[in-house]
Amino acid sequence: MSGCCSGDSCAPAATNQRQSRILKAVLGINTVMFGVELTAGLLIGSVALLADSLDMLGDALTYGVSLAVVGASVRKRAGAALFKGLIMLAFDLFILGQTAYRAFLPELPAAMPMGAVAALALAANLVCFALLWRHRGEDLNMRSVWLCSRNDLFANTGVILAAGAVAATGTRWPDLLMGALIAGLFLRTAWAVLAEAAGQLRAPQPGET
Numbered sequence: 001m002s003g004c005c006s007g008d009s010c011a012p013a014a015t016n017q018r019q020s021r022i023l024k025a026v027l028g029i030n031t032v033m034f035g036v037e038l039t040a041g042l043l044i045g046s047v048a049l050l051a052d053s054l055d056m057l058g059d060a061l062t063y064g065v066s067l068a069v070v071g072a073s074v075r076k077r078a079g080a081a082l083f084k085g086l087i088m089l090a091f092d093l094f095i096l097g098q099t100a101y102r103a104f105l106p107e108l109p110a111a112m113p114m115g116a117v118a119a120l121a122l123a124a125n126l127v128c129f130a131l132l133w134r135h136r137g138e139d140l141n142m143r144s145v146w147l148c149s150r151n152d153l154f155a156n157t158g159v160i161l162a163a164g165a166v167a168a169t170g171t172r173w174p175d176l177l178m179g180a181l182i183a184g185l186f187l188r189t190a191w192a193v194l195a196e197a198a199g200q201l202r203a204p205q206p207g208e209t
Contacts, residue, residue: 047175111163
């Protein structure tokens, strides 16, 4: 019958469809949460929350790139992973710059709203993490997406802890420290993604001489 598959010939197409559905879902979640955290971070005056919002944007951009190369060649997927690593690196540098800038400002973040928004972001990222779990070993592209989601859980938890520390100490330093720690965490992940993608790009591909 036309359009039917035998054996495993439909497996790659089915995998691509599943990956596309998952990436669209997490793309939507991260895009919405970027807007929520960015607005809250600016209103609250929290560098840690602002850093987390920019990470949400970075994730949304990388998920979009991942969605564009689902089912593409190994070289194209490696190129996409390289691009995503560069995006992550750029956001890391921006976060570090914001942390240094806000260290000289007297503004104190509002601890309770900061913790509430971070808790909402944690819940959203738990949904993304669960959606991506079964796909994390399928290819480099999906693994880099899963790594982003995993790191988000640590970052969200850290912002919640920072909010509690701001409330307890009455100073902005826990917020600034958490912003720097988030940047350090994603800097390491960005480096790992860049290194793995560069290795795949250097490796000979089937059919190449």
